Amino acid sequence: MSSLAKCCPIACRIWNSTIGRKYLVALTGVVLTLFLLGHLVGNLVIYLGRESFNDYAEFLHSMLHGGGVWIARVVLLTCLVVHVAATISLTRQNRAARQNYECQATIQAKKSSLIMIWSGLTILAFVIFHILHFTVRVSYPAEKFVDPLHKQLTGEERFDAWGMVVAGFSNPLTVVFYIIAMSLLCSHLSHGVQAMFQTLGLRSRKTAGFLDKLSVGYAALIWIGFVSIPVSILVFGFGK
Ligand code: HEM
Structure with missing residues (x-):
């Protein structure tokens, strides 16, 4: 018996069943999807x-005496690792099952799972960047990005997150890369949210149309x- 099975038999049973891994993908997907909405609302403070914006960035780093941001990082990283590992494992399993049984429906399913896996891996590369x-x-560097008004008013130095974002998005190559990554992210999101409802048993013939529109609408909102x-x-000169 592996050490994971000994110390956590329930986690092992969930991981070893196909439906268990599907639930893990769906539930971690819910957390990551909600994180995106929260991160977007926070980012819009830039306007x-x-x-x-700098008050907001300072709050993120100081909540729960600096522990809040680390709790969020651990939860997000755990969700990301479980989401990716379970998806890869399910894709491998599907591929093995389909090897001797190729028909139009399975070719279609293979295409969309390939798109999901490649857009997912690109998002992972984007997140690292x-x-x-x-x-x-x-x-x-912090010494080059100091919030000028805060220093003037309080005499204390704090990092100018607003200046960093404006400087970062003044580079056209960075902006093109972000737009491509966010387009892939939102395509992944619209398929992923639909699949999430399906796995959690919320999608029926009655609700399918509404939930599909909701998934596409949510992804479009996040993208915009x-x-x-x-x-x-870059285009309208905001912040310059
Ligand atoms: C215009 C788009 C975005 C802007 C302006 C933006 C801005 C930022 C900023 C300023 C931080 C640093 C926060 C801090 O430590 O003070 C950050 C962190 C982060 N962002 Fe974004 N973000 C954008 C899009 C995204 C997207 C699309 C994702 C997810 C796919 C994402 C995921 C993250 C993650 C995981 C962190 C790390 C949090 C941490 O460990 O501190 N961001 N973002």
């Missing part, structure tokens, strides 16, 4: 100006909100 860009801040920021900065 309220430098001080509001994004964390290096705005969380690790490889190109934005996120894309509006780099476009406002």
Whole structure:
């Protein structure tokens, strides 16, 4: 018996059943989908100006004495790892099952699961880039990005997250990369939210039409909100 099976037999039983892994993909998908909405609402504070956005960034880092952001990171990372691992495992299993049974319906299913897996892996690459860009801040040293008004008013130095985002999205290559990544993210999201309702047993003949529209509408809202920021900065000169 593996050590995981010994210390956590329930987790092992869930992982070893196909429906268990499907539920894990759906439930972690719910958390990641809600994170996107929260992150979008927070990012839209940028339109309220430098001080509001920097207050918001400062709040994120200071809530629960600095522990809040770490709790969120651990939860998100766990959800991301479980979501990706369970999806890859289910895709492999489906592929093996289909090897001797190829018909039009399975070719179609194979295509959409391939699209989901490739858009998912691109999103993963984007998230790694994004964390290096705005969380690790490889190109934005704290000494160069100091909130000027805050220093003037309080005498204290704090990081100018607003200035960093404006500087980041003043580069056309970065903006194109973000728009491509967010388009893939939203295509993944609209399929993923539909599949999530299906797995959680909420999709019936009656609700299918409504839930499909809701998934597409949600993905479109997330896309418009996120894309509006780099476009406002680069194309309309917001923040300059
Ligand atoms: C216009 C689009 C976006 C902007 C302006 C933006 C902005 C930011 C900023 C400023 C941070 C750093 C927060 C801090 O540490 O103070 C951050 C972190 C993060 N963002 Fe975004 N973001 C955008 C899109 C996205 C998207 C589409 C995703 C998900 C696919 C995402 C996922 C994350 C994650 C996981 C973190 C790391 C949180 C952490 O560990 O600190 N972001 N974002």
